[in-house]
Amino acid sequence: MNPPAASATAASPMLTGLAPVVxxxxxxxxxxxxxxxxSLELQQYYAHPQNQFWKILQAVWPEVPLPSGVDSYAQRCRWLLDRGLGVWDVYASCEREGSLDSAIRAPVANDIAGLHLPKLAAIAHNGGESFKHARHTRTLGVPVYQLPSTSPANASWSFERKLAAWREVLAAHKLVV
Incomplete structure (x- = not known):
């Protein structure tokens, strides 16, 4: 007798996100x-080599080299913080198979207001799934932007187009000249 086939609708494991870098x-x-x-495997934001997050930020600030190498994540986070940026996610946990946002199920939102960031001047959502929470982030009383996703799944935007959008938001808040 053969064992029963795995159900395509079987629950995915509940995953826990990363701590904020702020x-x-x-x-x-x-x-x-x-x-x-x-990113979950390495416990590092934007760890997939095809994600353009770090490449875009290096292009925004080319005069200050982005730390690289296997053990450079803590230095990258410091590099980010030194430029006035913080990183987090809208979801604290969810069920998901793979990495696509479209596969997210049963998400639990992070308490973004609970961060208490005294110099916070704006929030930028990295992609459409994150931007679905803009109505909540707008309650923090700062400008809220939707940026093009840096994910490799967002192939419809060229690197140059993404960079221009990111640079515009950073410049609006005097993080670049």
Whole structure:
């Protein structure tokens, strides 16, 4: 007798996201949706090599090299914070198979208001799934932006077009000249 086939609707495991990368000096908080598989494995934001998050920020600030290498994540986070950026996700946990936002099920939202960032001047949602929470982030009383996703799944935007959009928001808050 053969064992029963696995159900396609079987519940995915509940996944827990990453802690926020913020400081009292955070001016702009970048909110993703939820870390991808590679980011969860490494416990690092935007760890997938095809994600353009770090490449875009390096292009915004080319005069200050972004730390690289296997053990450079803590230095990358410091690099980010030194520029007034913070990173977190709108979801604290969810069920999901793979890394696609479209596969997110049973999400639990993070308490973004609970961060208490005294210099926060704006929130930038990294992609459409994150931006679905803009009605909540707008209650914080700062401008809220939707930026094009840096995910490799967002192939309809060129690197140059993404960079221009990101640079415009950062410049609006005097994080770049």
């Amino acid at each position: 400081s009292p000096g955070t001016v702009l908080l970048v909110l993703g949706s939820f870390p991808g598989v590679r």
